[in-house]
Amino acid sequence: MAESKRKIQKELTRKHILDTAIKKFGHNGFVKTRTLDIATAANISHGSLFAHFPTMDDLMTSAIEEFGNRLCTRLHDEVSKKQSLPDILQAHLNGILDFEDFYTHLIIERRLLPESAKNTYIVIQSTISFHIGLAAEKEIQQGKIKNMPLHMLFNAWMGMIHYYLSNGDLFQQNGSIIKAYGPELLANYLLFIKST
Amino acid sequence: MIKCIACGMPMNAKEDFACGDITKNYCKFCMREDGSMQSYREKLNSMTEFIIKTQGIKEQPAREAAKSMMAKLPAWQNKIDDM
Ligand SMILES: [Zn+2]
Numbered sequence: 001m002a003e004s005k006r007k008i009q010k011e012l013t014r015k016h017i018l019d020t021a022i023k024k025f026g027h028n029g030f031v032k033t034r035t036l037d038i039a040t041a042a043n044i045s046h047g048s049l050f051a052h053f054p055t056m057d058d059l060m061t062s063a064i065e066e067f068g069n070r071l072c073t074r075l076h077d078e079v080s081k082k083q084s085l086p087d088i089l090q091a092h093l094n095g096i097l098d099f100e101d102f103y104t105h106l107i108i109e110r111r112l113l114p115e116s117a118k119n120t121y122i123v124i125q126s127t128i129s130f131h132i133g134l135a136a137e138k139e140i141q142q143g144k145i146k147n148m149p150l151h152m153l154f155n156a157w158m159g160m161i162h163y164y165l166s167n168g169d170l171f172q173q174n175g176s177i178i179k180a181y182g183p184e185l186l187a188n189y190l191l192f193i194k195s196t
Numbered sequence: 197m198i199k200c201i202a203c204g205m206p207m208n209a210k211e212d213f214a215c216g217d218i219t220k221n222y223c224k225f226c227m228r229e230d231g232s233m234q235s236y237r238e239k240l241n242s243m244t245e246f247i248i249k250t251q252g253i254k255e256q257p258a259r260e261a262a263k264s265m266m267a268k269l270p271a272w273q274n275k276i277d278d279m
Contacts, residue, residue, distance in 0.1 A: 073206075076206060080208065080209070115260070115264070116264060118261075119260060119261040119263075119264035119265065120264070120265075122247060122251070122253070122257065122258070122261035123247070123261055123262075123264075123265045125250075125251055126246060126247045126250040126251055126261075129250035129251055130246070130250050133250065149252075150249060150250055151248075151249065151250060151251050151252030152252070154250060154251065155251065155252060
């Protein structure tokens with residue numbers, strides 16, 4: 001009983017650290033954030049943070065994994081409901097919106113991140129592309145959208161989103177880029193891929 | 197939620213499981229034609245191809261990402277230093 005209570009407490013603390021880390025990375029970026037900043041913001045000792053995440057690499061990688069799990073679960077649910085391609089793309093935008101600051105730093109600083117974090121990012125993007133592909137496949141067969149290779153379908157979509165996010169300061173003074181431009185990006189992307 | 201031990205995919209529906217058999221702990225994408233689970237080498241190759249197909253990136257970063265992902269999955273805990 002006491003054992004399982006401790007286990008639950010440990011899991012809660014771990015989650016609390018991850019949520020705090022995601023916020024901190026979203027505010028200050030990955031490279032500039034120190035483990036001490038995260039421990040202070042999470043209101044725990046530096047030692048306690050290291051008990052959960054022995055290195056900054058572990059913490060960054062776990063934070064990216066946490067983001068990926070939430071985003072991919074959302075897409076997985078949408079795909080299993082047999083939603084259309086626009087629905088899946090909208091779910092993707094909503095998933096990014098929940099983590100917009102974090103995600104923006106992730107794509108801008110990706111090359112500077114430790115290998116394990118970079119690898120986690122690659123796997124997440126493949127999972128997203130796979131789900132987009134499942135929805136697109138049907139619409140390609142029905143002749144609704146152009147028959148493009150999956151990686152081009154995905155990279156063109158990502159190209160638009162990442163261009164707006166990484167140059168966000170040019171598009172929006174304050175507030176969310178995805179909120180302000182998501183509908184326009186989605187509508188025009190659908191036009192680009194539509195069969196003629 | 198049950199996840200495939202070999203690729204981490206969530207398995208909700210019966211048809212997500214290998215051979216549609218919910219007592220199996222690996223998914224339909226991780227099985228061979230005869231229904232058995234793929235080897236480390238087979239899975240690493242198919243995972244690498246999956247990453248290339250979905251993002252169009254080069255083989256080397258794709259393979260590194262596949263290795264790093266598999267290192268976290270229960271099926272491959274003793275296989276990490278194989279290759
Ligand atoms: Zn699998």
